[in-house]
Amino acid sequence: MTNTYLITGANRGIGLEMSRGVLAAGDRLIAVCRQPAKADALNALIETSNGAGVVYGADACDEAALNVIAAQVKSAIDVVVCNAGVISARGGIEDADNNAAAISNVLMTNMAGPFFTARAFLNQLKSSKHPRIAIISSYMGSQQHGGTSAHFYRASKAGANNLMVTLANELKSQGITVTSFHPGWVRTDMGGAGADISPQESAAALLERFRGLTLKQSGAFLNYDGKTLPL
Ligand SMILES: NC(=O)c1ccc[n+]([C@@H]2O[C@H](COP(=O)([O-])OP(=O)(O)OC[C@H]3O[C@@H](n4cnc5c(N)ncnc54)[C@H](OP(=O)(O)O)[C@@H]3O)[C@@H](O)[C@H]2O)c1
Incomplete structure (x- = not known):
């Protein structure tokens, strides 16, 4: 059976490779990214998808923009993948980059972003x-x-996990499975060149997990290989 996936942060990194994997499997893709006009690799994918893929533009923190997209999507969506994410100051307590703007950005993107996306x-x-x-x-x-x-x-990721648990509790009676994932340490712009696995390996494993997800796994935090992780 064909599934429809919506993926945020679809223009690069793990999101781009998940997008590629969705289309390669014959499924349908609604790709969301901040700047579609600059998303060359994603646009190239969509152009060769024979209509199975579409790209929309929205910031994950911009609920109004997500709602504009939602108003245009008339089909069911089987899997909403809240992938867009950002890392700000990587240092310690004395790191000057741990400022209000950076903190607001990381909390909004990584915590509020998945909530706005799920709600839209x-x-x-x-x-x-x-x-x-x-x-x-x-x-x-x-x-x-x-x-x-x-x-x-x-x-922000602890918050995203907590949000996942609350959404899982709230949406269980409606049959909606909500699960969070660690994608591995992945060689992307965020993970860096020295990371453990390629974005292709991470994306392939994550898509395999999404296919098999059941309501029993709702509320769980899973590694990309399927092992349960501590919240
Ligand atoms: N790489 C790792 O080792 C690793 C490990 C654990 C978890 N993760 C998580 O995996 C996810 C994907 O990471 P990645 O490694 O693929 O990172 P990446 O290569 O840096 O890509 C991040 C993606 O998120 C998008 N994004 C950032 N802020 C956004 C916003 N406000 N609205 C919409 N899109 C936004 C970026 O879009 P732009 O191009 O517009 O900036 C880009 O598409 C993230 O949630 C990350 O936290 C990654």
């Missing part, structure tokens, strides 16, 4: 026979992480 496309999810919300979080947000830096990135 809730009606399309309700039209699906197997509705799933996948929040791309990070093990850096686990309470067990043991780290000493990137305070607000960690806090």
